[in-house]
Amino acid sequence: MSGVTTVSRPEPLPALLPHEPVPLPRRIGARALDCVLVFLLPPAQVIMLTRSTVAGLLLPLAFSLVIVAVVVTQSATPGQTMMGMRHVDVRSGRPSGGRTAVKYLLQGLAGALSLCVLPIVALAQAQPPFRRTWFDERTGLALIERAAPGSAPRTAPPGTQVATPTFAPPAAPAAPAAPAVPVAPGVPGAPSVLAAPSAPADPATSVDRPAVATVLLDNGTQIAVTDPVVLGRDPVAPPSHPHARPVPVADAERSISKTHVLLAPAPGGVWVLDLHSTNGVRVLAGATGVRTLDPAVPALVAGGTVVEYGERRFEVAG
Structure with a gap:
């Protein structure tokens, strides 16, 4: 039996040790997917308005509800979900969809007030391996590669x-x-x-x-x-x-x-x-x-x- 296995990088909390952090390029890729979904909304709304005014007006609400449902159930945005990521609690290592929604609510408000400057600065200042931003720290989360809780x-x-x-x-x-x-x-x-x-x-x-x-x-x-x-x-x-x-x-x-x-x-x-x-x-x-x-x-x-x-x-x- 082996006595010791050395992990090649420092980890901030024991609950995160079984999990793999998400490399920065993959985080950026997931963010790009989310942006694509947002950019598709206006053209889709225009098409819906040409067919039905009510449907066109309700489309943004339906879109927002779907996004919230994905974040709460998957502990990740749609882009992160498609790329196999999720947020977990740094104390227990378990997914936390509710706090993930709170994180992105805070991040969205900060972005709206600063013309997207604050979220970008927060990510740039986050340290590897898990690159936890100010929003992650306030909500007690870390973004990881998707894996079953309690994995080896x-x-x-x-x-x-x-x-x-x-x-x-x-x-x-x-x-x-x-x-x-x-x-x-x-x-x-x-x-x-x-x-x-x-x-x-x-x-x-x-x-x-x-x-x-x-x-x-x-x-x-x-x-x-x-x-x-x-x-x-x-x-x-x-x-x-x-x-x-x-x-x-x-x-x-x-x-x-x-x-x-x-x-x-x-x-x-x-x-x-x-x-x-x-x-x-x-x-x-x-x-x-x-x-x-x-x-x-x-x-x-x-x-x-x-x-x-x-x-x-x-x-x-x-």
Whole structure:
């Protein structure tokens, strides 16, 4: 079984990791298709008016209702739908037609007030890979290549996988049968369980959430990874994951950075992201050696794999 698959580009949120972003030329192509549909409306209305005044006057309304229906049901404009795209919620990874309609309502108003300047500027300033514009950020959306929700993570090109090494965690007292009050992490030899935060009250925010992953630190601490987690001497949530849970790790040698590495749940393991740390993040690859992760490039690390960050390490539970 392979231990780690490196994704070739950084991703802003774990829910987007299974999805492919839409390249800029395809986005422009979809926009061109939408423009063609709009430009066809006036000639069609003229033809309808020559035959029936009522039908000609109702044509723009019918056209608008069809466009809205497509956006709400497909989470995409007609051009995007024809080219195999859709919008998804950045937190759950699921399609959101209602917010897609809100996005294009905001974008249409901004375009009307600025003679189309603001939408063009917003797209030009959006950063790859997902090129989320101001309108996407306000509505919590990302435009992706159409794929079934919950699909498997992207497969890296050949040669980006390393073997899973064996790992014997340090000896530690057996955990009590009943849940106990967590012991502060970072104390060598003191095992503890960092419980995941309680589930949100709104079920919609937890739909399609990946299975819980477990990580065992070298000091005996277990971490239940149900949401993004940040490890470091004094970690803070990075701007790309503002809701990540900080987990401090004591490190007298100061080999790890204050905010070193981010973990997020994934099917069969965890996503590991080096947050531009000083001493890096490495995946132990057994007989094949050690693989150093590139900063800001997420890697899918399978269960049973050992990861070093600075002079510390953790194992992804198998």
